[in-house]
Amino acid sequence: MANITIDGKPYVVKDGVTLIEAIDEARIPLPRYCYHPGLSIAGNCRICQVEVEKTPRTVIACNTRVADGMVIHTRSPKAKESQRVVLEFLLANHPLDCPVCDQAGECKLQDYYMEVGLYDPKFDEMKVKKTKKAFPIGPTVMLDQERCILCSRCVRFTDEITKTHEFGIFNRGDHSEVDVTPGKQLDNKYSGNVVDICPVGALTDRDFRFKVRVWYLKSQKSVCPACSRGCNMEIHYEASRPYHLQNERIMRLKPRENHEVNQWWLCDEGRYAYRPIDFNRLKKWKMPAHGGQEEADWEKVLEKLAFLLKGTGTRTNGRWALIASPQAANEEIYLQKLLFKDYLKWADIGFKAPGQEGYEDDFLIKRDKNPNSTGALEIFGLSEAASDITAIVEKAKKGEFAGIWVRDHDLAKVFGEETLRIVRQRLQVLVYEGTNGNPTADCADFVLAGAAYAEKEGSFTNFQGRVQRIWKAVEPLGDSKPAWQILTRLAGFLGLLWNYTKPESIFNDLARETPAFRDLSYKKIGDQGVVWRKSSASLRGA
Amino acid sequence: MEVAEGRGAYQTARKAVLSMKPEEIVRAVTASNLRGFGGAGFPTGKKWGFLPKDSKKPVYLVINADEGEPGTFKDRYIMERDPHLLIEGIITSAFAIGSHKAYVYIRGEYVQPFKRLQTAVDEAYQKGYLGKRIFGSSYDLDLVVHRGAGAYICGEETALLESLEGKRGLPRLKPPFPAVVGLFGCPTIINNVETLSCVPFIVKNGPEWFAGLGSPGNGGTHLFSVSGHVKKPGVYELPMGTLLREIIYRHAGGVPGDRRLKAVIPGGISAKILTAEEIDVKMDYEGLRDAGTMLGSAGVIVMDETTCMVKALYTACKFFAHESCGQCSPCREGTGWAFKIVKRIYGGQGSVRDLDTLLAIAKGMEGRTICVFADAAAWPIQSYIEKFRVEFEEYIKKRER
Ligand SMILES: Cc1cc2nc3c(=O)[nH]c(=O)nc-3n(C[C@H](O)[C@H](O)[C@H](O)COP(=O)(O)O)c2cc1C
Ligand code: SF4
Ligand code: SF4
Ligand code: FES
Numbered sequence: 001m002a003n004i005t006i007d008g009k010p011y012v013v014k015d016g017v018t019l020i021e022a023i024d025e026a027r028i029p030l031p032r033y034c035y036h037p038g039l040s041i042a043g044n045c046r047i048c049q050v051e052v053e054k055t056p057r058t059v060i061a062c063n064t065r066v067a068d069g070m071v072i073h074t075r076s077p078k079a080k081e082s083q084r085v086v087l088e089f090l091l092a093n094h095p096l097d098c099p100v101c102d103q104a105g106e107c108k109l110q111d112y113y114m115e116v117g118l119y120d121p122k123f124d125e126m127k128v129k130k131t132k133k134a135f136p137i138g139p140t141v142m143l144d145q146e147r148c149i150l151c152s153r154c155v156r157f158t159d160e161i162t163k164t165h166e167f168g169i170f171n172r173g174d175h176s177e178v179d180v181t182p183g184k185q186l187d188n189k190y191s192g193n194v195v196d197i198c199p200v201g202a203l204t205d206r207d208f209r210f211k212v213r214v215w216y217l218k219s220q221k222s223v224c225p226a227c228s229r230g231c232n233m234e235i236h237y238e239a240s241r242p243y244h245l246q247n248e249r250i251m252r253l254k255p256r257e258n259h260e261v262n263q264w265w266l267c268d269e270g271r272y273a274y275r276p277i278d279f280n281r282l283k284k285w286k287m288p289a290h291g292g293q294e295e296a297d298w299e300k301v302l303e304k305l306a307f308l309l310k311g312t313g314t315r316t317n318g319r320w321a322l323i324a325s326p327q328a329a330n331e332e333i334y335l336q337k338l339l340f341k342d343y344l345k346w347a348d349i350g351f352k353a354p355g356q357e358g359y360e361d362d363f364l365i366k367r368d369k370n371p372n373s374t375g376a377l378e379i380f381g382l383s384e385a386a387s388d389i390t391a392i393v394e395k396a397k398k399g400e401f402a403g404i405w406v407r408d409h410d411l412a413k414v415f416g417e418e419t420l421r422i423v424r425q426r427l428q429v430l431v432y433e434g435t436n437g438n439p440t441a442d443c444a445d446f447v448l449a450g451a452a453y454a455e456k457e458g459s460f461t462n463f464q465g466r467v468q469r470i471w472k473a474v475e476p477l478g479d480s481k482p483a484w485q486i487l488t489r490l491a492g493f494l495g496l497l498w499n500y501t502k503p504e505s506i507f508n509d510l511a512r513e514t515p516a517f518r519d520l521s522y523k524k525i526g527d528q529g530v531v532w533r534k535s536s537a538s539l540r541g542a
Numbered sequence: 543m544e545v546a547e548g549r550g551a552y553q554t555a556r557k558a559v560l561s562m563k564p565e566e567i568v569r570a571v572t573a574s575n576l577r578g579f580g581g582a583g584f585p586t587g588k589k590w591g592f593l594p595k596d597s598k599k600p601v602y603l604v605i606n607a608d609e610g611e612p613g614t615f616k617d618r619y620i621m622e623r624d625p626h627l628l629i630e631g632i633i634t635s636a637f638a639i640g641s642h643k644a645y646v647y648i649r650g651e652y653v654q655p656f657k658r659l660q661t662a663v664d665e666a667y668q669k670g671y672l673g674k675r676i677f678g679s680s681y682d683l684d685l686v687v688h689r690g691a692g693a694y695i696c697g698e699e700t701a702l703l704e705s706l707e708g709k710r711g712l713p714r715l716k717p718p719f720p721a722v723v724g725l726f727g728c729p730t731i732i733n734n735v736e737t738l739s740c741v742p743f744i745v746k747n748g749p750e751w752f753a754g755l756g757s758p759g760n761g762g763t764h765l766f767s768v769s770g771h772v773k774k775p776g777v778y779e780l781p782m783g784t785l786l787r788e789i790i791y792r793h794a795g796g797v798p799g800d801r802r803l804k805a806v807i808p809g810g811i812s813a814k815i816l817t818a819e820e821i822d823v824k825m826d827y828e829g830l831r832d833a834g835t836m837l838g839s840a841g842v843i844v845m846d847e848t849t850c851m852v853k854a855l856y857t858a859c860k861f862f863a864h865e866s867c868g869q870c871s872p873c874r875e876g877t878g879w880a881f882k883i884v885k886r887i888y889g890g891q892g893s894v895r896d897l898d899t900l901l902a903i904a905k906g907m908e909g910r911t912i913c914v915f916a917d918a919a920a921w922p923i924q925s926y927i928e929k930f931r932v933e934f935e936e937y938i939k940k941r942e943r
Binding site for chain 1: 693865886903
């Protein structure tokens with residue numbers, strides 16, 4: 001351990017760490033462009049200058065190691081002057097096209113100019129002209145070479161993280177420019193990350209460009225539901241101007257640092273998977289009426305459904321099955337277990353759709369495209385094989401069920417339209433609960449409009465057994481309701497005395513009742529998640 | 543080979559490899575006060591001492607023959623006229639540091655020196671002076687001559703290593719230093735052509751003899767490349783510490799047409815310029831440091847009264863703007879920016895305020911970058927303007943409308 005002083009305060013840090021690591025740990029802001037904790041040290045931008053006492057010149061914090069007794073200043077006149085000088089060089093040839101730059105508002109040139117710049121610019125020459133402005137370098141990313149400050153983060157990302165080597169820096173001196181190598185385009189499973197790490201407006205996201213100025217965005221923590229890794233992320237949404245962009249609310253997803261899960265990254269598949277939150281949503285509740293179907297208030301629908309489920313009705317005396325969903329939160333699955341398995345004694349419960357697994361790599365992306373298969377297995381107490389919904393569908397085809405409650409799945413997509421048609425024919429009642437429209441919802445008797453993950457609280461259990469929380473970013477769209485509310489209300493109509501008013505109390509009961517979750521609480525999970533108690537050897541994919 | 547051997551070539555290397563201990567050679571080199579002739583004047587023995595003692599990795603010896611510094615053309619003479627001397631120096635030095643593979647990185651434009659050196663290397667292989675069990679000993683040494691592709695920055699030792707590894711020639715961040723992590727991640731010693739060419743003499747005649755040739759702390763003689771406004775431009779081998787005045791007037795024959803001397807760059811284009819009044823300096827590392835400049839590559843560029851300092855600075859700035867590798871923001875932007883201003887001044891569109899901007903740019907570039915290229919680019923700006931400010935201002939005012 002080394003004793004050092006930063007800006008007058010003493011710190012004890014590990015031997016051999018860099019100054020910038022020590023400074024970051026002390027939560028002291030220091031400008032940086034090329035340094036990124038997930039990439040090798042390049043030391044080329046030269047902005048992270050700090051003063052070290054007894055050293056004649058300022059040094060860069062990102063490539064200087066601590067030594068015992070070091071006295072470091074990040075904001076002394078000497079340090080700030082050094083940072084300012086470097087910034088002025090960086091801005092010398094910058095096009096200053098902030099008014100038409102999508103990065104404005106989250107640009108480190110703007111930020112540091114306000115923090116350490118504020119000089120009268122001396123540059124009075126013709127700026128260097130570069131060839132590629134607003135130039136698509138792949139399906140997702142746009143390049144502007146003139147805005148690039150040549151920090152080489154994008155180059156190092158594609159060299160060191162994806163190892164796809166699309167980027168290079170070409171030419172010399174102030175004609176240096178970043179580009180994709182000839183004949184290549186930026187098109188890998190993680191392309192979007194270069195936009196996040198580009199500190200300026202040189203790499204922008206084609207999906208996000210010009211949708212909204214970033215200062216209109218609000219942010220909520222979340223977890224990506226697109227595969228069983230559960231990458232931590234932020235949902236950036238525009239709630240203040242709903243008239244903007246035809247009521248589209250979710251503007252983009254950004255990775256949120258979690259060293260145990262996704263570090264600083266997000267895959268493109270997850271990053272661009274937000275559209276279903278705002279599009280093709282089920283906003284209305286429906287129930288059978290007069291030989292047809294009618295839209296109705298959610299409580300009316302649930303009351304009617306409860307009536308059927310109690311078996312007091314004539315037509316539905318018979319077995320029911322639950323096709324649950326690994327997209328559902330732990331809390332929701334727990335309530336399904338209480339209601340359908342424990343109380344209504346349904347024996348046929350599954351959630352895993354066969355043949356839906358996708359691409360997997362040895363980095364982030366997992367084969368299982370659901371965020372909570374691990375939690376669902378555990379809470380329902382199912383084996384992997386028993387969780388498969390094929391058996392239920394086969395039985396349904398034979399007419400063994402009076403009713404099926406389907407959550408999220410589209411049976412047409414999984415088993416084909418013909419199977420859905422047969423199943424539908426053999427059923428007296430088909431209940432569909434979910435967020436988005438699909439052929440299964442189209443032919444359901446009851447349609448229960450559910451809230452999307454961005455519209456509710458809860459938790460997922462990823463493939464590592466890490467229980468992670470999701471938070472509410474935006475209000476449930478239309479009449480949609482979070483599943484925990486739907487199930488709680490239904491339980492009420494069934495005569496159960498549940499008094500859950502928020503997911504947290506459900507989670508507390510779940511934690512009490514389910515060994516793997518024992519002793520966990522929202523507080524303990526925090527925003528980085530906690531691995532549950534189950535021995536990791538038994539985990540899927542681990 | 544025949545001629546060289548007739549004059550005693552390879553005898554020292556043979557003796558070293560067959561009968562000396564590596565440490566003996568290192569000790570002799572240290573005691574000789576040999577300082578690297580690549581520009582920085584770093585004591586060679588001390589540099590060799592930085593090699594990790596019991597590393598399991600191979601040790602490489604890399605010879606810097608990139609000689610790109612404007613005003614410098616001494617290494618070329620060695621390679622063209624006495625390539626076997628360099629090879630003998632390489633063998634002796636490689637043996638001393640325990641290296642079995644050496645690379646000469648030679649400037650791409652040096653076609654003739656390359657051919658001569660390659661021929662000499664081939665001859666040495668034929669003779670068994672390179673390759674397996676050289677001179678019949680148990681010591682193996684391979685030597686590869688590798689041609690650069692024309693970037694000045696590849697003379698900077700770590701950019702050179704990158705280039706040798708087949709990458710873009712970008713200087714590396716230090717630490718780590720090449721002696722620990724060098725070529726292909728292995729311990730590496732990089733020395734200049736002239737530096738290693740001194741080693742056989744030190745081993746043969748003893749370190750005291752070599753130290754005695756020069757000035758205190760600056761062993762031996764040095765090849766001074768003298769160019770510009772002198773009657774006899776050329777390469778002069780003179781003791782370290784020779785007076786600059788003597789080099790210009792006694793050896794190089796003085797200024798042609800007996801015009802007045804105006805300024806001298808003592809150590810390649812990167813060194814700060816001296817005025818005619820400042821030439822009574824000793825040409826060694828301390829002497830020139832005390833005069834506010836540096837010995838650098840010992841490329842002496844002489845300018846007489848007909849020289850326009852604005853144009854001279856224009857030329858220097860153009861060079862640096864063209865050759866910056868472009869990694870570090872202050873260097874990449876600073877060299878280009880300074881060149882644009884100087885070009886504007888040179889073209890008659892300058893203002894006196896530009897001179898202060900230039901000085902501010904130069905100050906900003908100094909000491910904030912990965913390699914010292916940026917400092918080297920700053921020094922001409924600072925010294926030309928500071929020492930010839932009146933001329934710059936007159937130049938600007940004369941052209942003001
Ligand atoms: C921009 C730059 C260019 C350089 N060019 C050369 C060169 O052409 N030849 C050379 O020997 N050293 C050159 N050097 C110095 C080398 O980095 C290194 O110090 C030298 O090769 C070490 O050898 P020495 O210890 O024998 O002097 C250059 C340094 C810099 C910063
Ligand atoms: S494009 Fe962005 S990330 Fe890449 S080098 Fe330029 S500024 Fe850095
Ligand atoms: S100082 Fe200049 S030449 Fe040296 S590494 Fe930095 S940009 Fe390249
Ligand atoms: S952040 Fe340290 S040099 Fe770029």
